[in-house]
Amino acid sequence: MSAGRRTLKVVCPHDCPDTCVMSVEVEGDRAVALGGDPEHPFTRGFLCAKVNRYLERVYSPERILHPMKRVGAKGKGRFRRVSWDEALDEIAARFREVIAAHGPQAILPYSYAGNLGVLGYGSMDRRVFHALGASLLDRTICATAGAAGYEATVGATLGFDPEAIVGARLIVAWGTNMVSSNVHQWPFVEEARRRGARLVTVDPYRSRTAERSDQHLALLPGTDAALALGMMHVVFRDGLEDRDYLDRFTVGAGDLRRRAAEWPLERVAETTGLDPAEIEAFAREYAGSHPSAIRINYGLNRHAGGGMAVRTLACLPAVVGAWRHPGGGILLSTSAAYPVRTDALQRPDLSPPGTRTINMSQLGRVLTDGALDPPVKALFVYNSNPAAIAPDQESVQRGLARDDLFTVVHELFPTDTVDFADMVLPATSTLEHYDIHKSYGHLYLSLNRPVIPPRGEALSNTEVFRRLATRLGLDHPCLRDTDEDMAQQAFDWGHPRMAGITLERLERETSLRLNVPAPYVPFAEGGFPTPSGRCELRAERLAEQGHDPVAGYVPPRESVMSAPELAKRYPLAFISPPAHHFLNSTFSAQPVFVRREGEASVTIHPEDAAPRGVVEGQTVRVFNDRGSFLARARVSDASRRGLVVGLSIWWAKMCPGGRNANAVTSQELADMGGGATFHDVLVDVAPAETSA
Ligand SMILES: Nc1nc2c(c(=O)[nH]1)N[C@H]1C(S)=C(S)[C@@H](COP(=O)(O)OP(=O)(O)OC[C@H]3O[C@@H](n4cnc5c(=O)[nH]c(N)nc54)[C@H](O)[C@@H]3O)O[C@H]1N2
Ligand SMILES: Nc1nc2c(c(=O)[nH]1)N[C@H]1C(S)=C(S)[C@@H](COP(=O)(O)OP(=O)(O)OC[C@H]3O[C@@H](n4cnc5c(=O)[nH]c(N)nc54)[C@H](O)[C@@H]3O)O[C@H]1N2
Ligand code: SF4
Ligand SMILES: [Mo]
Numbered sequence: 001m002s003a004g005r006r007t008l009k010v011v012c013p014h015d016c017p018d019t020c021v022m023s024v025e026v027e028g029d030r031a032v033a034l035g036g037d038p039e040h041p042f043t044r045g046f047l048c049a050k051v052n053r054y055l056e057r058v059y060s061p062e063r064i065l066h067p068m069k070r071v072g073a074k075g076k077g078r079f080r081r082v083s084w085d086e087a088l089d090e091i092a093a094r095f096r097e098v099i100a101a102h103g104p105q106a107i108l109p110y111s112y113a114g115n116l117g118v119l120g121y122g123s124m125d126r127r128v129f130h131a132l133g134a135s136l137l138d139r140t141i142c143a144t145a146g147a148a149g150y151e152a153t154v155g156a157t158l159g160f161d162p163e164a165i166v167g168a169r170l171i172v173a174w175g176t177n178m179v180s181s182n183v184h185q186w187p188f189v190e191e192a193r194r195r196g197a198r199l200v201t202v203d204p205y206r207s208r209t210a211e212r213s214d215q216h217l218a219l220l221p222g223t224d225a226a227l228a229l230g231m232m233h234v235v236f237r238d239g240l241e242d243r244d245y246l247d248r249f250t251v252g253a254g255d256l257r258r259r260a261a262e263w264p265l266e267r268v269a270e271t272t273g274l275d276p277a278e279i280e281a282f283a284r285e286y287a288g289s290h291p292s293a294i295r296i297n298y299g300l301n302r303h304a305g306g307g308m309a310v311r312t313l314a315c316l317p318a319v320v321g322a323w324r325h326p327g328g329g330i331l332l333s334t335s336a337a338y339p340v341r342t343d344a345l346q347r348p349d350l351s352p353p354g355t356r357t358i359n360m361s362q363l364g365r366v367l368t369d370g371a372l373d374p375p376v377k378a379l380f381v382y383n384s385n386p387a388a389i390a391p392d393q394e395s396v397q398r399g400l401a402r403d404d405l406f407t408v409v410h411e412l413f414p415t416d417t418v419d420f421a422d423m424v425l426p427a428t429s430t431l432e433h434y435d436i437h438k439s440y441g442h443l444y445l446s447l448n449r450p451v452i453p454p455r456g457e458a459l460s461n462t463e464v465f466r467r468l469a470t471r472l473g474l475d476h477p478c479l480r481d482t483d484e485d486m487a488q489q490a491f492d493w494g495h496p497r498m499a500g501i502t503l504e505r506l507e508r509e510t511s512l513r514l515n516v517p518a519p520y521v522p523f524a525e526g527g528f529p530t531p532s533g534r535c536e537l538r539a540e541r542l543a544e545q546g547h548d549p550v551a552g553y554v555p556p557r558e559s560v561m562s563a564p565e566l567a568k569r570y571p572l573a574f575i576s577p578p579a580h581h582f583l584n585s586t587f588s589a590q591p592v593f594v595r596r597e598g599e600a601s602v603t604i605h606p607e608d609a610a611p612r613g614v615v616e617g618q619t620v621r622v623f624n625d626r627g628s629f630l631a632r633a634r635v636s637d638a639s640r641r642g643l644v645v646g647l648s649i650w651w652a653k654m655c656p657g658g659r660n661a662n663a664v665t666s667q668e669l670a671d672m673g674g675g676a677t678f679h680d681v682l683v684d685v686a687p688a689e690t691s692a
Helices: 051-058 084-102 124-132 144-154 162-167 183-194 224-237 243-249 253-261 265-272 276-288 306-313 316-320 342-346 360-368 393-400 461-471 483-489 503-509 540-544 564-569 591-597 606-612
Strands: 005-011 021-027 030-036 068-070 079-081 107-111 136-138 170-174 198-202 215-217 292-296 329-331 357-359 378-382 406-411 423-426 435-437 444-448 511-513 572-575 601-604 619-624 627-635 643-645 682-687
Touching: 005 444, 030 051, 051 591, 068 084, 084 107, 084 378, 084 406, 084 423, 084 461, 107 124, 107 136, 107 360, 124 342, 124 461, 144 306, 162 183, 170 183, 170 276, 183 198, 198 276, 215 276, 224 253, 224 265, 224 276, 224 306, 224 316, 243 316, 265 276, 276 316, 292 306, 292 316, 316 329, 342 483, 357 360, 360 393, 435 483, 444 503, 483 503, 503 511, 564 682, 601 606, 601 619, 606 627, 606 682
Parallel strands: 107 378, 136 357, 170 198, 170 292, 198 215, 292 329, 378 406, 406 423, 572 643, 601 627
Antiparallel strands: 005 021, 021 030, 068 079, 068 423, 435 444, 444 511, 572 682, 601 643, 619 627, 619 682
């Protein structure tokens, strides 16, 4: 080894449940090799296909290295280099003009989880926008419907210990493509299977995970709650429920039993498109296998009934007593295990009372709605690529193209959204900044420290907002806090789950398991963090919000059964879950991954392709009233009949016609949490005119 070569640890910042610790070889100022930390109990020495090539991202010639100002038309992506001083002065001046003319709420921050670090995701940025009085953003694009549904039943986003799944006898991957989107869970599942567990995947599409499962239940999109009610129907009918668990640790078992009675197998079969015998066998297996682990993720919450779907699924482990056993229960997310002090970190108290909140899943409407008062006149985008990822792309891009909208984009790469920016600012990679990371797929807290200097003039999210605060003349002392100050403020270090964990210890050891037992069996003896302290099969809180208090089924907004008139014109359901080599739209322009994914494609069942004259390899148009996009047809029964699947998210500008799958998705919201409904879509497909 050459002198000065050292091995350091950093944390993967991407929006993924696995929150891997990476081990990096650094020589001088340059990172030269990177891999999964072999010592980390969840990372276990490997990274996913994407982040294995992270150094190509860090050192990519495409990286934005300097502030830039627009010189061409909006949407064209033509810029000239400017200094940080010029960039910040102009942003501050434009913000002041907007505030003078329309008030501070005409400024809208737009961010999501491009960087999932506790600081990078939301800290100094929030403080600055709160102190300015900018519009608040409701960050609903991914998980809020499911989280609300899960919390209504269980009380908080806590579930079985992901490492304890090795002891499960039955594992259900329900609306999650674990092999692509939660790959570090997979070795634990494989270990359970070596010990005799069966794996069943519930997914309309034969995903990579479904392909590797013992059984695949390919239900119609958005009908999961009906399947869960059918399972409960069989369980209660045949007396397979865990009466003792229901009596001691739940409320509303009688209501749920009556609800399940409304779901005989024929009705469930008609609603879900599954075979009645298949449903019955699955229900009996679920009730009889202990421990049983249902791993859900967010696929099934991207529907009109996504909140209720997650809520209803979350009742299953209480009904059969699965929570009693290590590795038994259900898991959506582990995020509530971390005692985060969001208020101390983000200072919502600085925001003037009555400030409006804007739902990020309706950006297109917000930017194009002439009646919005005040209109959005300045937009600051970071950690996100809305021109590619937000629903109803026509309306989003029309909004971003407005000449009277001043748009700042803080980014590492020239995304679709950057093309619409008035001012572009260069962002750091995880190798270049400080942060602290919780996880939504395991129980470790991890510290990230910079291991190389920032490339070019890149700055971290926290530093950009710290500097902007000064430029804007904002003088609250918390706007000068350092990253270390904020990491300290971000957690309740005295909480029992933090016992033994300190920043100093994290500096030495990088990643520490929360102080919970191993295995962590959170609800073996009840103790649900709900208002009643029990698992709420009936939840009065939901009634207060206008929902059915009892777990049930909310049908899709767009489906053949629930919208027959619309389905006459657009008879095919459309979903656009993650492609294996992309992470949302991150990595979607990295050459190696573009090669591996090939090109934007849609998978259509042979029986749906034939009557439309669609053949394998042909370019097709996927369309509905909202818009259309072009893609290569893959004719395969990996999509069930009536379903079209377009793995995503491609950069729109890299697709033929400049539109991706979000050209057809909807800005309508889910039943709970204001969540987005990306997978609740009807379309039709036709061969594209061959004009080229
Ligand atoms: N490689 C990779 N990993 C990722 C991501 C990525 O883009 N790429 N994204 C990250 C992010 S932000 C998130 S939120 C998670 C997302 O990962 P997941 O929560 O796993 O969610 P999705 O990928 O949307 O969908 C997962 C599966 O749900 C299926 N599905 C769609 N609709 C339904 C339905 O109604 N019912 C059922 N049962 N299944 C349905 C899809 O076909 C898909 O196979 O993964 C994270 N990890
Ligand atoms: N059709 C369809 N659309 C979807 C989905 C789907 O399944 N289908 N999934 C939805 C889901 S689950 C999600 S979570 C959203 C995700 O949508 P986004 O949160 O917008 O995620 P990305 O597309 O990955 O864009 C994140 C951007 O942040 C940048 N970035 C990374 N680190 C930093 C940093 O430290 N600072 C700054 N300033 N920028 C940084 C990255 O380069 C990247 O361009 O997309 C949603 N859109
Ligand atoms: S994207 Fe997920 S699996 Fe890949 S390295 Fe990051 S945390 Fe690990
Ligand atoms: Mo997400």
